[in-house]
Amino acid sequence: xxxxxxxxxxxxxTAANALSADELAQALANRRSGIRRAAPFDIEGxxxxxxxxxxxxxxxxxxVDRVSKLALHAAEQALHDSGLEAQGNxxxxxxxxxxxxxxxxxxxxxVIRSGGDEDARRRxxxxxxxxxxxxxxxxxxxxxxxxxxxxxACVSSSLAMGRALDEIRQGRASVMLAGGAxxxxxxxxxxxxxxxxxxxxxxxxxxxxRNGMVLGEGAGILVLxxxxxxxxxxxxxxxxxxxxxxxxxAHHPTSPHPxxxxxxxxxxxxxxxxxxxxxxxxxxxxxxxGTPANDPAECHALRGVFGARAxxxxxxxxxxxxxxxxxxxxALELIGSVLGMARDxxxxxxxxEELDPKCDVDVVRGEGRAQRIDTLMxxxxxxxxxNVALIARxxxxxxxxxx
Amino acid sequence: MSxxxxxxxxxxxxxxxxxxxxxxxxxxxxxxxxxxxLAERIPDAAFVKQSSQLRHMDRLGRIxxxxxxxxxxxxxxxxxxQTGIAFGSGxxxxxxxxxxxxxxxxxxGRYGNPVVFQNTVTNAATGYISxxxxxxxPTATLCSGHAAGLEALRFGCQQIEEGQAERMxxxxxxxxxxxxxxxxxxxEATRVSEAACALVLEEHTRALTRGAHRHAEVLGTGxxxxxxxxxxxxxxxxxxxxxxxxxxxxxxxxxxxxCASGRGDFDGWEQxxxxxxLGAHAAKVPVSCPKDVLGETFxxxxxxxxxxxxxxxxxxxxxxxALGGEGCALAxxxxxxxxx
Numbered sequence: 001x002x003x004x005x006x007x008x009x010x011x012x013x014t015a016a017n018a019l020s021a022d023e024l025a026q027a028l029a030n031r032r033s034g035i036r037r038a039a040p041f042d043i044e045g046x047x048x049x050x051x052x053x054x055x056x057x058x059x060x061x062x063x064v065d066r067v068s069k070l071a072l073h074a075a076e077q078a079l080h081d082s083g084l085e086a087q088g089n090x091x092x093x094x095x096x097x098x099x100x101x102x103x104x105x106x107x108x109x110x111v112i113r114s115g116g117d118e119d120a121r122r123r124x125x126x127x128x129x130x131x132x133x134x135x136x137x138x139x140x141x142x143x144x145x146x147x148x149x150x151x152x153a154c155v156s157s158s159l160a161m162g163r164a165l166d167e168i169r170q171g172r173a174s175v176m177l178a179g180g181a182x183x184x185x186x187x188x189x190x191x192x193x194x195x196x197x198x199x200x201x202x203x204x205x206x207x208x209x210r211n212g213m214v215l216g217e218g219a220g221i222l223v224l225x226x227x228x229x230x231x232x233x234x235x236x237x238x239x240x241x242x243x244x245x246x247x248x249x250a251h252h253p254t255s256p257h258p259x260x261x262x263x264x265x266x267x268x269x270x271x272x273x274x275x276x277x278x279x280x281x282x283x284x285x286x287x288x289x290g291t292p293a294n295d296p297a298e299c300h301a302l303r304g305v306f307g308a309r310a311x312x313x314x315x316x317x318x319x320x321x322x323x324x325x326x327x328x329x330x331a332l333e334l335i336g337s338v339l340g341m342a343r344d345x346x347x348x349x350x351x352x353e354e355l356d357p358k359c360d361v362d363v364v365r366g367e368g369r370a371q372r373i374d375t376l377m378x379x380x381x382x383x384x385x386x387n388v389a390l391i392a393r394x395x396x397x398x399x400x401x402x403x
Numbered sequence: 404m405s406x407x408x409x410x411x412x413x414x415x416x417x418x419x420x421x422x423x424x425x426x427x428x429x430x431x432x433x434x435x436x437x438x439x440x441l442a443e444r445i446p447d448a449a450f451v452k453q454s455s456q457l458r459h460m461d462r463l464g465r466i467x468x469x470x471x472x473x474x475x476x477x478x479x480x481x482x483x484x485q486t487g488i489a490f491g492s493g494x495x496x497x498x499x500x501x502x503x504x505x506x507x508x509x510x511x512g513r514y515g516n517p518v519v520f521q522n523t524v525t526n527a528a529t530g531y532i533s534x535x536x537x538x539x540x541p542t543a544t545l546c547s548g549h550a551a552g553l554e555a556l557r558f559g560c561q562q563i564e565e566g567q568a569e570r571m572x573x574x575x576x577x578x579x580x581x582x583x584x585x586x587x588x589x590x591e592a593t594r595v596s597e598a599a600c601a602l603v604l605e606e607h608t609r610a611l612t613r614g615a616h617r618h619a620e621v622l623g624t625g626x627x628x629x630x631x632x633x634x635x636x637x638x639x640x641x642x643x644x645x646x647x648x649x650x651x652x653x654x655x656x657x658x659x660x661x662c663a664s665g666r667g668d669f670d671g672w673e674q675x676x677x678x679x680x681l682g683a684h685a686a687k688v689p690v691s692c693p694k695d696v697l698g699e700t701f702x703x704x705x706x707x708x709x710x711x712x713x714x715x716x717x718x719x720x721x722x723x724x725a726l727g728g729e730g731c732a733l734a735x736x737x738x739x740x741x742x743x
Contacts (some may be wrong), residue, residue, distance in 0.1 A: 043512040096628065101524060105500060105547075112504055125586035130495060130525070130546040131729045138628055138730060144637070147628020147697060147731045151546045153524040159543055166561055170405075185441065187504055190512035191520035196693065245567065248488065248533040248542035253521045264538060265484065269567050287699070302552075383521065384530025386542050 003169040006242070007395055009235040010082030010223030011335050012074035012179070015322040016051030016216050020077055024332075025339040027321060028347035031368070034322050035202070035214055041189040048198050049325025050184055051216025065104035065127040066217075068136040070328075071181035074219035075137045078177060082223040087233050095145030095173050096138045098221070099156025099166045099180035101382075102325035103130040105187045128316065133181055137221075145173055151327070153382035154287070155246070156180045157220060158330030160389055162244035164224050165390075174229045179331035181219035186214055188326065195254065199293055201323075205288035205317035205349050206295050206363045208356035213289045216323020220331030238352045239338045239392045243276065245269025249385030255293050262387040263379060265292025267305045270389040276375065281313060281391070283346060283371075285337040285378040288317020288325055294381065296358040301379075303361075314371070316364045320350035330380045338392055341373045404623065404648060408560050410737075411570075411615040412478025412603030414470040415710050417697060418443035418596050422473055426707065427714040430696050442579050443596040443698060445469075457531060459518045461499045462597075463492065464528035465577040470599035471532050474572065478603035479615060485569035487540030488533055489558040490576070491551030493702035493727065495525030495544075498580035532574070540568040549662070549727020550626075551575065552600065553705035553735055557624040559604045570605035575706035590666060594698035600706035618713040622720065623649030623736040631730050638676030638724060641732040645722070646680070649736035653684035656736075657719030658706035662726050663692045664699050672726060691715075705733060712737050 011021035016034025018024035027034070038050050055069060064072070083088050107127035114120035126132070131149040138147050146167055150160045157180025164178035183187075192198045192215065199212030230237060247265035251257040271277065286298050303310040318333045325332055340347050348368040355363060375393040411424040419436075420426040451469045460468070467490065499522045507515045521527060526544035533542060541562045545554045552575025559571030576599035589595065612616055625644030629637035646653065659677065663670045678685040693708050694700070700707060705725035712721040716739020725733040 041512060046513060105504075108497070108500055109508070111505055112501065112508060112587065121586065122588065128497065128545055128586060129493070129729065131493075131547060131548045134547075134628075135631075135730045139630065142630070144629040144640075146548065146626050148626070149548075150543065150548045151525045152529075152542075152544050154654065163543075163558065163561075166565060170561070170564070186507065186512060187500065187523065190507045190515040190525060191503070191517075193513060194515045194517045194520060246487075246541045246543060248530065248539055250483070250530075250533040250537050250539045252534075253527055253530055262539060263543075269541070273567070307626070374633065382526065383524050384526035384528075384542075384544075385533060386526055386530065386544075 004171055005227040005240060006165050006224055006229050007230050007240050008167045008222050008238040009225045009230050010078040011238060012078030012221040013335060014053055014070045014073045015218040015332055016053055019323050021081065021335060021339060024336060025343065029337055029345060031348060031350060033320055033350055040184050041186045043189055043193050046193060049214050052184065053217050064136050065107045067100060067104050067181050067183040068133050070217060071137055072140055073097060074221040075177055078221045078223050079141060083235060084308060090175060091142045092144040094143045094175040095147060096134045097160040097176055097178045098134040098145055099150035099152060099160035099327045100130060101153045101156050101182050102185050102188055103151065104128055104132055104182060105185040109186060133240060152386045153384060154326050154329055155380045155382040155386045155388040156327030158380045158388035159246055161331060161390060162246060162388060165241050165244055168224055168226050174226045176182060176224045177221055178224050179221035180327045182217060182326040182328045184215060184217040187362050197390040202351050203290040203320045204351040205290045205319060206355055206359040207352045208354050210290045212291055213324045216325045218322055218325040218328045219333055220328050220335050222331060237395045239341060241392050242393045243270045243274025243391040244389065245273060246388045251385050254383050256297040256381050258297055260297045262385055263298065263301035263381055265305045266387040266389040267379060270391050274391045275398045278309055280375050281377050282373045283313045283376045284313055285333050286315050286317055287380045288319055290319060297357045299361050310361055312362055314346055314362045314364050316347060316349045318347065334378045336388060337376050337378055341376055341394060344370060344372050346371050347372055405564050407607035408563055408604055409607050409610050409617040410602050410619045410713060411605050411610045411617060412474040413618055413710050414473030414601040415476060415707060416449050416466055416469045418445050419697045421449045421494045423710050426710060430693060430711050433696060441594055442584055445550055445597055447685035460531050461522040462578045463496060463576055464531045466597060466599040467528050467574050468532050468535060470601040471572055471574055474603050475536055481570045483537040483539045484658045485540055486538050486544055487562055487568040488529055488538045488572045489543045489555040490529040490574045491545045491702050492525055493548045493551050493577050495546050496523055497583060499523050500580055501580055501582050516620050531689055538572060547731045548729035548730045549701050550725040550733040551702035553725040553733035554626060556735060557626055560621055560624060563604060563606055564650045569609060570603060570709030572601060572603055574601045575703040577701040577703055595696035596700050598700035598703040598707060600703050600710060619716060619737045619739050621735065625734040628731050633725060634672040635675035635679065638672060638726050638732040639679035641734040642680035645734040651682040651720055655720055656688050656722050658721040659688055659690045660712050660721060660723045661690050662694050662704055662724050668695060669728060
């Protein structure tokens, strides 16, 4: 039996520059960044910019960790966008697969700060396990399908989406909420600061002056659905998700393999599952953290897989719009790319002015680019040498109902 | 399953047993014995010799590496590009995050220890293990509570089924910390233990061709989530899915390796879930509870039960369950022996 086809029928966004998919589309079209000079955490004299989310006041506060609040906002939007809420009995079989890097680290901090206060410690500890984020989303919306939490640093939500894709491809689920969330935490600010991975100025992916990343917080959650299931209910289809791959570098705990060894393998596996060649990929959304090591390694990986086409296939990084949202970045940036595909627009990489010769690929810059995109790839890399590539393609009548 | 998948390598490390044979002997004796403390730790002597490259690994990585090394030695060499790793941990790097946070809360954010920080992602352990054993295929780190170990096994099977890897190393591990133990608020006299367990999975024909020992075959897996107030039903659905995938009826099950832990709420869910899924056969099939002997090992419990099941099975089928009170349930159906 052929694998089932999987389509994206709902998009949910919580980001520093957008609190919905529509807002994100507008922000990308208008080159509007949500990064601001802020010091959400005291690193003793070091001030960093960050992508801080202003959650709407209506966001419920019932003791859940901030990372779950970010996820709940995105999940609510994705479900609303999908139109599922108004239709039949879908909750029992709908699964949740979410990724996070830092998870509920703010609750862990509260547990430590609570010292001998047993009540406070007990109150916060319930949120501390990483699995609390997916559990909170499933509980809030009464979902009873496959429930899973992925924690793979910066590829967390990409892996969650890939796994959800497989569950539906193989007929084990019809509808999955997939994506991820991460909140700004003292843990992250301190850690990336001592690793000297954060820029004191602005994030400039692929620019020769790049000197680090800007952290952000947010959540991206998608409704993934089996094609016939979506057709039967007349769902609006944003795009088809058609392949993914994951592979390890087996190289270094924090640095990418200089030739993007694992990323090449992940891209190759994604192409194989999608049944596509590199000639059929029209655009690549790269991780593009703006760190000295990441960007050249990614470009090397692109050359390794795309060959001569690596210099002509357009690429971008969306990190300067809302920061590096760690475990949420894969989902948020896939959503941004799909929104661009639907609007025949490639969002530019902000702040990339003088391309680094080590990054000799076609980085979309300036005002962005009006271009039809039929198939795109989104790649992410992480601590621990983890890499994921996802492939999405235009669905006939994308953005309209599937009938 | 679309492809037959076998277990060709086993590795396990617990406070009182290193290796599958020692684990089986401990379990067979059925005598938990008096614990040195109710929270047992693996003696450092059990760890594999650490190269200088690995001196920065945290405890989670070290115990997971020990189990993985045993499993890979048991399975024999494979193609690195075609070998992936799936790591499951209920609490993951929580003790390391605790250590890092305590340090910066005391001394200030700019004085964080970078060596500790690099281990504050749970997939640091996965990355280290992949470096040591040159595993360059699919990689995943899963943290779905107590079910995470069996979830890693399920992911490993899926990657082989999808043709993304020839073999997958699947690992489950959890370590302990005072904060974790206090936060869990377990009933008094609950024996908890850190543990790590690893399996090597590969496609049946490939294992047969290279003459590998086939400890058991994975016939089916089930994975469900649901309300925290309805865990028995969630487990029942996971069991039914696994049985359906395995294409067997309840009467064909020769044994159940249960995740029952001695806690009233958990064990009630387990019992009701098995009865809902297996019907009348639930009262007839022998049920083993490895935690009676091994203690509560969180995400590793399901994986250790798989190792025990491979030792217990001759040609029959066994069901292994994992349920942790986080809303997530896993079930795996195994068949023993080499069925060619």
